[in-house]
Amino acid sequence: MALPQRESPQGKVVSLFVTCIVDMVYPGTGMSVVDILEHVGARVVFPPAQTCCGQPAFNSGYRDEARTVARHFFKAFQDAEVIVTPSGSCATMLRHEYPNLFAPEDGELYKQARRIASITWEFSEYLVEGLGLVNLDLALPEPQSFAMHDACHGLRGLGLGRAARDLLAQLGNAELCELNECEVCCGFGGLFSIKMPALSNAMLRNKIDNINASPAETIVTGDVSCLTQMNGGLSRGKSNKRVLHLADVLAKGLRNPAWGTSTATRRGEALARPHRPPPVPPTGQGEAQ
Amino acid sequence: MSVELRSNDFVSLADIALRNPDLQKAVGSGTRGGYHNRAKAMFEFGDAHGETMRAQAAEAKRRALRKLPELLELAEDRLLENGWGVEWAEDAASANQLVLDIARRHSVKTVTKSKSMLSEELGVNQDLEAAGLRVVETDLGEYIIQLNNETPSHVVAPVMHMTKAEIRDVFVRELDMQPTDDAEAMVAFARRRLRQDFLGADMGISGGNFLIAETGSIGLVMNEGNGRLCTSMPRVHIALVGIEKIVETVADYAMLTQVLPRSATGQPLSVYTNILSGPRRAHEADGPEHCYVILVDNGRSKIYDTDYAEALACIRCGACQNACPVYRSAGGHAYGWVYGGPIGAVLTPLLVGLDNAAPLPHASSLCGSCKQVCPVDIDLPRMLLDLRHDLVQSGESAAGWDVAMQLWAVGMTSPTRFALGGRAARAGQALLGDYMPGPLGNWSEFRDFPAFAPKPFRQLWKERNNDHA
Numbered sequence: 118m119a120l121p122q123r124e125s126p127q128g129k130v131v132s133l134f135v136t137c138i139v140d141m142v143y144p145g146t147g148m149s150v151v152d153i154l155e156h157v158g159a160r161v162v163f164p165p166a167q168t169c170c171g172q173p174a175f176n177s178g179y180r181d182e183a184r185t186v187a188r189h190f191f192k193a194f195q196d197a198e199v200i201v202t203p204s205g206s207c208a209t210m211l212r213h214e215y216p217n218l219f220a221p222e223d224g225e226l227y228k229q230a231r232r233i234a235s236i237t238w239e240f241s242e243y244l245v246e247g248l249g250l251v252n253l254d255l256a257l258p259e260p261q262s263f264a265m266h267d268a269c270h271g272l273r274g275l276g277l278g279r280a281a282r283d284l285l286a287q288l289g290n291a292e293l294c295e296l297n298e299c300e301v302c303c304g305f306g307g308l309f310s311i312k313m314p315a316l317s318n319a320m321l322r323n324k325i326d327n328i329n330a331s332p333a334e335t336i337v338t339g340d341v342s343c344l345t346q347m348n349g350g351l352s353r354g355k356s357n358k359r360v361l362h363l364a365d366v367l368a369k370g371l372r373n374p375a376w377g378t379s380t381a382t383r384r385g386e387a388l389a390r391p392h393r394p395p396p397v398p399p400t401g402q403g404e405a406q
Numbered sequence: 407m408s409v410e411l412r413s414n415d416f417v418s419l420a421d422i423a424l425r426n427p428d429l430q431k432a433v434g435s436g437t438r439g440g441y442h443n444r445a446k447a448m449f450e451f452g453d454a455h456g457e458t459m460r461a462q463a464a465e466a467k468r469r470a471l472r473k474l475p476e477l478l479e480l481a482e483d484r485l486l487e488n489g490w491g492v493e494w495a496e497d498a499a500s501a502n503q504l505v506l507d508i509a510r511r512h513s514v515k516t517v518t519k520s521k522s523m524l525s526e527e528l529g530v531n532q533d534l535e536a537a538g539l540r541v542v543e544t545d546l547g548e549y550i551i552q553l554n555n556e557t558p559s560h561v562v563a564p565v566m567h568m569t570k571a572e573i574r575d576v577f578v579r580e581l582d583m584q585p586t587d588d589a590e591a592m593v594a595f596a597r598r599r600l601r602q603d604f605l606g607a608d609m610g611i612s613g614g615n616f617l618i619a620e621t622g623s624i625g626l627v628m629n630e631g632n633g634r635l636c637t638s639m640p641r642v643h644i645a646l647v648g649i650e651k652i653v654e655t656v657a658d659y660a661m662l663t664q665v666l667p668r669s670a671t672g673q674p675l676s677v678y679t680n681i682l683s684g685p686r687r688a689h690e691a692d693g694p695e696h697c698y699v700i701l702v703d704n705g706r707s708k709i710y711d712t713d714y715a716e717a718l719a720c721i722r723c724g725a726c727q728n729a730c731p732v733y734r735s736a737g738g739h740a741y742g743w744v745y746g747g748p749i750g751a752v753l754t755p756l757l758v759g760l761d762n763a764a765p766l767p768h769a770s771s772l773c774g775s776c777k778q779v780c781p782v783d784i785d786l787p788r789m790l791l792d793l794r795h796d797l798v799q800s801g802e803s804a805a806g807w808d809v810a811m812q813l814w815a816v817g818m819t820s821p822t823r824f825a826l827g828g829r830a831a832r833a834g835q836a837l838l839g840d841y842m843p844g845p846l847g848n849w850s851e852f853r854d855f856p857a858f859a860p861k862p863f864r865q866l867w868k869e870r871n872n873d874h875a
Binding site for chain 2: 135137139140141142143144145147148151163165166167168169171173174175176177178179180182185186188189193269270272273274300301302304305306307309310311312313314315316317318319320321323345346348349350352353
């Protein structure tokens with residue numbers, strides 16, 4: 118099924134869906150996402166009732182449970198104008214699978230599912246396709262080399278082959294290198310890694326061999342679940358290389374003292390924006406419900 | 407007799423493959439070679455051209471499937487007009503019996519065979535041999551497989567799982583070949599042996615890549631020419647064709663012969679592209695005297711009536727196998743039946759029953775590479791997800807998961823329970839250290855797990871906004 122059309126998210130309040138794993142395991146990545154979104158002038162709120170998108174149940178065939186969690190998501194994000202999430206996989210769940218989980222006969226729920234699908238953006242997609250930004254006016258304090266690992270759902274579910282690379286290419290002091298088989302799965306696959314651990318590990322070994330052979334010091338990806346798999350293997354294998362989420366890499370550029378003196382570039386044309394966004398007022402959907 | 411079914415042993419069969427370094431090397435390089443060659447060939451005239459070819463191929467196969475009943479009737483009429491005998495087989499036993507009946511009718515003793523995945527499904531060789539006939543596989547890969555008493559592990563490259571040294575050993579052991587590591591010498595050796603079999607065969611059996619309805623002919627593509635020798639030299643030719651192989655027109659066939667070899671091996675065209683249109687005519691110097699098409703169902707019409715009908719569009723190019731990281735590690739035999747890789751993970755449960763192939767829908771990380779390379783755009787990840795849902799619905803899902811998923815859903819429908827769960831996980835982690843309980847131990851066997859954060863994001867967010875206020 119074709120993805121529901123989205124309107125431009127320009128100027129709209131961003132409801133951050135931070136994802137369950139970022140919330141519990143990688144809260145710093147969540148803060149990096151907020152920092153970058155605010156850096157480009159977005160007003161960010163965190164709907165506090167949010168939990169998970171339901172993908173673990175959906176991917177295991179438990180659709181009733183996935184629908185139950187999706188219904189909770191609808192409630193948590195009922196006031197959202199735009200949803201941004203730092204995960205190609207969760208974004209794929211919201212964009213592709215929510216409309217499939219409910220049928221037109223489900224009435225309001227089906228409408229809600231289509232609505233969520235039509236306002237959701239993956240983090241890099243929001244910046245590059247949504248706002249038309251590639252140069253975020255960021256620079257790392259020290260030169261560092263990177264290579265992209267294309268997380269599967271972002272790449273093939275959402276077609277995000279370029280967005281993160283375009284952003285990294287404009288990041289000051291960042292050098293972009295090749296990673297062999299960057300488009301091949303790391304072997305995570307959610308519960309696949311637990312149900313078929315030996316196969317998952319074989320896929321991981323292949324990924325790690327490629328990472329260790331890459332000239333890049335750091336691997337960048339758009340999903341912390343894949344990152345967990347890869348770093349788990351790199352750490353066990355005593356490799357000194359690590360995988361970082363794109364938002365964390367970009368956020369390192371924020372700490373550069375040179376930040377905030379010029380304007381971000383909207384694919385060529387200048388875009389005026391505030392240097393620092395106003396604090397989020399303690400009202401509206403950012404509040405506990 | 408149909409082929410042995412071990413799909414429920416997928417995990418242990420995959421473990422065997424993972425521990426076989428020769429297989430890992432052979433399948434790893436074979437699949438990657440196929441994958442890269444396909445990408446080059448498919449898009450040699452640009453991305454738009456390649457995607458247009460895919461769209462046209464998908465349309466041709468889907469149109470044929472939509473019109474399947476009427477096209478099958480048309481094909482039968484046209485085949486009969488061309489002098490083919492036409493038989494219909496509901497299952498493997500009846501198909502093999504028809505082959506045997508034809509062989510007996512024409513006093514056949516020796517049979518040469520060209521490559522056919524359907525014949526693997528039917529186990530026709532075993533039945534013919536049990537009846538006292540000699541059957542020789544003539545595709546080089548299938549020949550090696552037959553000598554080694556194995557089954558093909560890949561739909562296009564049957565010996566994908568073997569190294570050159572292993573093949574040499576088979577030839578030395580079974581055919582007294584003078585040991586050599588020269589691949590060309592090995593091929594030349596097999597060629598000389600096979601030549602004798604071609605000359606002596608009474609009957610040839612082929613598959614059919616396509617059944618062209620409007621002309622009543624079989625479309626057959628191959629690289630070695632063995633298929634031509636099987637279908638033109640013996641007195642009798644039988645084509646075993648699955649009912650889903652139908653296409654409407656010769657133009658469709660011409661279209662599909664562009665994407666099939668590109669997707670399979672990266673060739674713009676197969677070395678031999680044939681249209682077989684029946685027995686030798688009165689004025690013709692050669693060709694078989696008797697030609698038969700056996701149209702085989704063997705579970706296909708059952709799939710046709712479900713949401714999985716699209717799987718019948720498969721043209722057996724093997725691109726999904728080459729692209730699949732699970733297949734690259736597990737090899738084809740792990741799937742426990744005829745078809746490996748993503749298409750096998752979908753077709754096997756549909757053809758042999760979900761309870762006989764329960765692990766296969768889970769034999770995927772859902773990375774989506776299979777769908778991306780499929781020349782007829784079959785949504786394999788979607789079907790794997792649907793099959794997983796069917797497993798849950800039919801109670802075939804592994805024990806424990808039902809309760810776990812219900813509990814999980816309870817936890818995920820309240821931010822309070824969610825936060826409590828996070829705290830419990832962190833406490834558990836502090837208590838257990840690197841040891842992870844239950845199925846989570848499958849994770850920590852190979853990988854370290856990161857520490858749960860002392861403060862979840864929702865708390866950091868609250869604190870930050872309090873600072874702002």
